[in-house]
Amino acid sequence: MVESPAMATTFCLDYQPAVAQGAGIGRYTRQLAANLLPALAPDERLRLFFCDFRRKAPADPVPGAEARAFRLLPGALMQKAWSKLGRPAFDRLSGPADVFHFTNFVSRPVRRGRVAVSIHDMSFERFPAFAEERNRAYLHANVGPAAGRADAILTDSEFSKREIEELLPAARGKVHATPLGIAPDFRPAPPARVAEVRAALGLPRPFLLHVGTVEPRKNLPFLVDVWEKLAAEGVDLVVAGAPGWRCEPIFARFAEAEKRLPGRFRYVRYVPDGMLDALYSAAALFAIPSHYEGFGFPPLEAMACGTPVLSSDGGSLPEVLGGAAEILHGFDADGWAGAALRLLREDPAARAARVAAGRARAASFTWERCARETLAVYRKLLG
Numbered sequence: 001m002v003e004s005p006a007m008a009t010t011f012c013l014d015y016q017p018a019v020a021q022g023a024g025i026g027r028y029t030r031q032l033a034a035n036l037l038p039a040l041a042p043d044e045r046l047r048l049f050f051c052d053f054r055r056k057a058p059a060d061p062v063p064g065a066e067a068r069a070f071r072l073l074p075g076a077l078m079q080k081a082w083s084k085l086g087r088p089a090f091d092r093l094s095g096p097a098d099v100f101h102f103t104n105f106v107s108r109p110v111r112r113g114r115v116a117v118s119i120h121d122m123s124f125e126r127f128p129a130f131a132e133e134r135n136r137a138y139l140h141a142n143v144g145p146a147a148g149r150a151d152a153i154l155t156d157s158e159f160s161k162r163e164i165e166e167l168l169p170a171a172r173g174k175v176h177a178t179p180l181g182i183a184p185d186f187r188p189a190p191p192a193r194v195a196e197v198r199a200a201l202g203l204p205r206p207f208l209l210h211v212g213t214v215e216p217r218k219n220l221p222f223l224v225d226v227w228e229k230l231a232a233e234g235v236d237l238v239v240a241g242a243p244g245w246r247c248e249p250i251f252a253r254f255a256e257a258e259k260r261l262p263g264r265f266r267y268v269r270y271v272p273d274g275m276l277d278a279l280y281s282a283a284a285l286f287a288i289p290s291h292y293e294g295f296g297f298p299p300l301e302a303m304a305c306g307t308p309v310l311s312s313d314g315g316s317l318p319e320v321l322g323g324a325a326e327i328l329h330g331f332d333a334d335g336w337a338g339a340a341l342r343l344l345r346e347d348p349a350a351r352a353a354r355v356a357a358g359r360a361r362a363a364s365f366t367w368e369r370c371a372r373e374t375l376a377v378y379r380k381l382l383g
Contacts, residue, residue, distance in 0.1 A: 008045045011036070011378050012097035012113075014090075015048035015067075016075060017104045019057045025120065028180060029103045033062045035181075035371035049094035051075030068094060082108045083142065099378045101154075105139055106146045114381040116152040119143060119171075121294025121315065122163040123217070130217035130291060132245040147171040152377050154178050156295040159316035178374045179320075180295050181367035186304040189281040197278040201266055206344065207236040209283035209307070211276070211298040212290075214251070215244030219289040219312070221253040222331055224265075226287070229337035231261050235344065240268040240279065280305035285343055289331065290314045299325060300365055303358030308343050308351065310336070324354070324361035 013036070018029040037046055045066065050057060052069040061067055070078070070093045081087065083106075090100065090108035101116040102108060124131045124139045131139075147153055148170035154177075155161050161177045189197075198204065208227055212218050220239060227237040239254070257265045271279055280286065286302035292315040299309045299321055309325040311317050318327050326339055346354065 008043050009382065010045045010047055010097040010099075011040075011375075012047045012049055012091075012094050012100045014100070014102045014104070014108070015050040015061065018048075018061065019050045019052060020075065025104050025118075028118070028120075030061075031181065031183075031367040032103070032371055032374060033065060035367045036375060037062060037064050039368075039371050039375050047095065047097060049090075051078050083138075099381055101374075101378070102146075106142045107149055114151045115149060116154060116377060116381065117146050117150045118154045119147065119160075119164055119168075119175075120156050121160045121292075122167050123292050123294060123315070125167055126163065127217065127292050130215070144168055144170065147174075150174060151381050152176060154374060154377060156180050157316035157319055159319050160294050176373070176377050178370050178377070179365055180297070181365050181370050182297060182300050182304060182362060184366075186277050186280070186301045186362070188306040189278040193278040194282045197275055197282055200275075201238070201268065201279075202263075203236065203238065203266065203282065205234050205236050205264075206284035207238050207266075207282075208285050208287050208340065209279065209302070210237075210239045210241075210287055211271075211280075211302075212241045212288070213244040214239070214241050214247045216246050216250070217291050219291050219331070220250050222333065222336075223287055223289050224253050224257050225333045226289070226336040226340065227265075228257065228261070229333060230340055230344075231264055233341065233344070235284065235340075236264045236266070238266045238268060238279070238283070240271050240276075242269060276301070277305050280307050283307050285310055285340060287336075287340065288312065288317070289336065290317070293317050293320075296320050300362045304362035306355045306359060308346075308354050308358060310340055310343060320365075322361050324357040 013033055017025040033048055047066040049068050052071050053074040086109050089111045091110045097113050099114045100110050103118045105119055107115050107117045124136045128136050147168045153171050153175045155164055158177045161175045164175050165172045210223055254267055280302045286299055286307045286309045288299050288311045290312055294315055296317050299311055302309055303324060311321055311325045311327050313327050313329050328339055
């Protein structure tokens with residue numbers, strides 16, 4: 001017997017980040033929705049709710065899921081109403097559901113139903129100097145109350161689970177780690193595509209690669225310091241990623257490096273779709289000296305593409321990368337340069353073993369697993 005919609009259990013996902021953000025939490029929300037749908041039981045339904053005043057979102061963002069868009073007022077105005085006034089009730093707009101999942105740190109008021117909220121990390125409390133002040137103040141004011149109201153809290157790693165429970169007493173006993181995934185199309189690129197990306201970017205020599213937003217938390221001036229100690233060995237540096245907040249001093253350091261070693265440093269603001277896997281595959285080594293990561297997509301993507309990783313121990317990176325990456329403690333440029341040189345000079349057998357370990361590690365992080373574990377939390381909330 002096929003269940004009627006009235007008899008079905010409904011899970012409502014706050015899909016707003018998927019509409020408003022290209023990467024980060026937007027990617028998480030899109031991938032979660034797409035992978036939740038095939039995991040549902042026959043008597044379960046998925047609804048996606050988002051504000052779309054300018055009608056920019058696809059009419060059917062996840063085929064098979066119900067999409068419900070609110071178009072009467074701008075999303076920014078609705079966010080202010082929820083933050084400042086605590087109304088209208090979210091379910092007055094989204095429709096009733098059994099579980100509401102808010103994917104971007106804070107929840108919204110609902111009249112009936114269980115509430116899950118994703119708190120991805122606590123970097124805004126641990127490293128406030130690395131957060132944009134307005135965003136930090138917003139999260140500081142709203143994440144604690146959201147944790148108190150939530151029936152369940154989801155986060156990206158066991159590391160973040162421990163930090164949330166330490167810093168937010170109201171969250172204790174409610175936090176579930178549901179590790180994220182990487183797209184299956186990250187794999188070693190064919191030699192022809194690697195040669196193509198090398199030619200397009202002018203990269204004839206071996207190079208270190210970093211991918212990520214250009215912002216203070218990523219510690220990129222330190223990476224430039226490390227690379228300058230390696231440049232005499234014939235190694236170049238490529239940094240790919242969009243400018244973030246407080247990036248001006250970082251770009252000044254980039255300009256200084258370009259002036260000192262012309263033609264040896266490349267900044268790539270935007271990597272076209274379909275080229276990122278080839279860029280990862282072309283790199284001799286991926287380096288991430290970040291002060292803090294709640295998860296860390298790029299080093300996993302690099303390992304999936306067969307590139308060894310040199311990483312700091314910032315945040316969840318040791319947990320996520322495991323023994324497949326070379327993890328360094330502290331930020332000594334000579335020590336980092338020495339470690340990088342050892343990895344670059346590994347004999348073929350040792351490098352092949354490192355590459356195999358990295359690909360196996362990356363393969364364990366899938367969006368299907370993230371969706372299954374998230375769905376298990378929903379079902380647990382309903383007993």
